[in-house]
Amino acid sequence: MKIFKSSYIFAVAFAIYSQTTYSQENKILNWMYVGSYTEDEGFVDGKAEGIYTLQQNIQNGKLTLGSTVAKLKNPSFVRASTDGKYLLSVSELNDKEAESGFVLSYKINKDHSLTKINQLSTHGFAPCHIEIDKTGKFAFVSNYMGGVVMMYEIEENGNLIEKQKIELENPKESHAHSVNITANNKHAYIADLGNDKIWIYNLDAQKGTFSKNAQEFAEVANGAGPRHLSFSKDGKFAYVMNELNSSISTFQVLESGGLQLLQNISSLPSGFINNNSGAEIHLHPTKDFLYSSNRGANNIAVFRINIENGELSLIAHTSTEGKTPRNFNISPDGNFLYAANQDSGSISSFKIDLETGMLNSLGEVLEAKTPVCLEFVE
Known part of the structure; x- marks a missing residue:
């Protein structure tokens, strides 16, 4: 009887210790999923196997490379559901590889492995972006080829079902690159690179x-090529990263959902004359700073936002310490920025100065195969 009691007490104590240790680990670690290219597509020589994981130490910002958790072709964009239970991914395929591109839904397991739920056609080719509305019920996938944006319903179990097909004008020229939804969940903007329009x-x-x-x-x-968009914290302004002329267009967001152009500003260093294409754009989660990435100049542009009129002023450019920073992301606490250098197969890490917005390299460049999308999951 005494042996049984001792064993029972030990088991309970061990369980409490394990739970506490796990809880403490969770407090110092963030998880990221990395979307990648797996195929040689001409414009990129994919080396990865699919979606893989990263761990971020929230105290010092250091990254640890995890394992491949889903094998599929060209998961070039991934997005976590609003409740953190599911991960959506595109499979970026062209018309020579399949009958369409695909969107996939995965269950995120406790150990951050993924279990596939279902896969649906995107009714277009080269799907390149996923947006989820503020209710978490609807997902929007943009096809770079074909002039099609698909709306899907996300069921409670993470299963995707087709809801609506949005066909854009001039489909042969259209390149839908992203959908972005306002904070009030009433309006959405489709960046159409081919038509130089925000629908x-x-x-x-x-x-x-x-x-x-x-x-x-x-x-x-004309020829700017709108790609991605970010909103100011108060929702009054929208910032559009233009891929082809490497500029940022600032719009006032009207109550009706309409957009009024306020400013165009270059994302490049003064005097830069080589080839470049703008890529990602993100607002800092707590401060009035805006960041954008340049592929060619291979840097992150840092801007300060005038909260009164929404206009941007350039602060600095910081090298991403690699080639072709297609995507970057900022940690949820706003302390660190991570840049995915597609063509050098690396992810670079920076500490954000919360007073100035400046990026300070952590001196750590992590080798990672063809990274093109970084998504935090809390």
């Missing part, structure tokens, strides 16, 4: 419908 839509999350706004679109400069 404006209304979202009714209760009915699950997507319809054109009274202002059907906003234009950027």
Whole structure:
């Protein structure tokens, strides 16, 4: 009887210790999923096997490379569900590789491995971006080829079902690159690189419908090529990263959902004359700083936001210590920025100065195969 009691007490104590240790580990670690290229597509020589994981030490910012958790072709963009239970991924395929591109849903397991739930056609080719609305019920996938954006419903078990097909004008020239939804969940903007337009839509999350706004679109400069978009914290301004002319367009967001152009500013260093294409854009989660990446100049541009009129002023450019920073992300606490250098197969780490917005290299460049998307999962 005494032996039984001793064993029982030991088991309970060990369980409490294990739970406490696990809890403490969770407090110092963040998890990231890395989307990648796995195939030689001409513009990129993919070396990865699919989606893999990273661990971030939130105290010192250091990264640890994890394992491949899903093997599939060209998961070039991944997005976690709002509740952190599921991970959505595109499979970026062209018309020579399959009948369409695909979107996949995965369950995120406790150990951060992934279990595939289902896979659906994107009814276009080269799907390159996923957006999830603020209710977490709907996902939008942009196809770079074909002029199609797909709306899917995310069921409670993570299963995806087709909801609506949005066909853009001039489909042969259209290159839908992203969908971005306002904080009030009422309006959405489709960045169409091929048509140099931001298509404006209304979202009714209760009915699950997507319809054109009274202002059907906003234009950027001819040949600018709008790619990705980020909103100011108060939702009054939208910042569009233009891929082809490496500029950022600032728009005022009207109550109706319409957009009014306020400013265009270069994302490049003064005097830079070599080839470049703009890529990612992110607002700092707590401060009035905006960051954008340049592929060619291979740097991150740092801007300060004037909170009164939304306009940007350049602070600095920081080398990403690698080639072709297609994507970057900022840690949830706002202390660190990580850049995915696609063509040098590396991820570089920076400490963010919260007073100035400046990026300070941690002196750590992690080898990682063809990384093109970094997604934190809390």
